[in-house]
Amino acid sequence: MNVNDQTDQTRFAEVFLPHLVDAFRLARWIAGNRADAEDIVQEASLRAFKGIRTFSGGNTRAWALTIVRNASYSWLAKNRPSMVVLTEDLDQRAREEMEHAAGDDDVPTPEAALIAKMEAEEVRNAVAALPLPFREVLVLREIHDLDYRSIADVIQVPIGTVMSRLARARKLILAALQESTP
Amino acid sequence: MSVSEQDELILNAYLDGELASIEAARFEQRMAKQPGLAAEVDARRALRDRLRSGFAEDVPSDDLRRRIMASVDSAGERKASSWRDRGPRWQRRSW
Secondary structure: OOHHHHHHHHHHHHHOHHHHHHHHHHHHHHHOOHHHHHHHHHHHHHHHHHOHHHOOOOOHHHHHHHHHHHHHHHHHHHHOHHHOOOHHHHHHHHHHHHHHHOOOOOOOOOOHHHHHHOOHHHHHHHHHOOOHHHHHHHHHHHOOOOOHHHHHHHHOOOHHHHHHHHHHHHHHHHHHHHHHOO | OOOOHHHHHHHHHHHOOOOOHHHHHHHHHHHHHOHHHHHHHHHHHHHHHHHHOOOOOOOOOHHHHHHHHHHHHHHHHHHHHHHHHOOOHHHOOOO
16 A cells, blocks of 8 residues: 555544444435435545545535535436435425415414424334425424535535525425325 | 415524524514414424434444454555555565
């Protein structure tokens, strides 16, 4: 092993490895199960190692999550192509639905107390049922605690799109939980 | 209660701490007058609390780290050997 490889491995250990748990959780929410998530993270790790010299400083977590997210989408395109939807169509639909919903009292607001009483499992199932573009934004915000700017960097969309997808994701989940309440 | 698209974005940004302090204060004043808005924020906060609970055990297997180190090591070796193969011409044997 030469000096450059030593440096690459050290940098990889410093930049990517500290975010392994975050990487796994993102892949798990995108792919839907642990085994596939681990395969995705292994592939993402290799990509990160090969591209470690392109990391020019800054937020290592966002950099690592961007690679994991891209690796997840490659994996989905190959193994679950039906899950990869056209996000432009979804965004357009979400905007229209939100505009339509304004002034529309069809969806009652679930009380906070009601949600607090629900099993965590039930809430997570509702997240798992969200269309992918909404699910990933919600997961990056709620599970990874990323701010809007970082989410925009990871999924490579404008902040306005992050905001509308996040608003839509929460609204969809609240409506789904409300429906599931007897 | 239903809220306008604009308020929907604002109440989410408020919950996420993305509003400037003056905007946040203004929104709090509105919530004080409109309990429906406050309930929407509370519902989303409860959703967050529920989503964040119980994640301590949601970690990858020990095997994943071992697999990663093995694939990175072998990628590192491949890189090193490709550099050796492309060594300076004067180092290459010519017979």
